[in-house]
Amino acid sequence: MLVLTRKTKEAIQVGDDIEITVLEIEGDQVKLGINAPKQVEIHRKEIYLSIKHENSEAANTSISLMDQLKKL
Structure with a gap:
């Protein structure tokens, strides 16, 4: 990990293509501004992990449904 x-x-x-600027520091919070191309997705880490988890569950559900349909 690089620490700056x-x-x-x-x-x-x-x-x-990506620039991250420190906009404000107040107490233990830091506000960051991120300039990146529109096609680059930017999420808070907890949101990214939630999306990844939901996508994984959806894929597993799809596979399970397809297996059930094959049995019909």
């Missing part, structure tokens, strides 16, 4: 120290209004660059 940034102050307000300072940024980091990820590849050629």
Whole structure:
């Protein structure tokens, strides 16, 4: 893991297309601004994990339904 120290209004660059800027620091919260191409999905980690879990469950349900249909 790369660990960087940034102050307000300072940024980091990820590849050629993604820039993350520290907008504000207040207490233990940091507000970040992210500039990225529209096709790049950006989610909070907990939302990303939830989406991944739901997609996995949906895929398993689809496989189960297809197996049931084959038995008919």
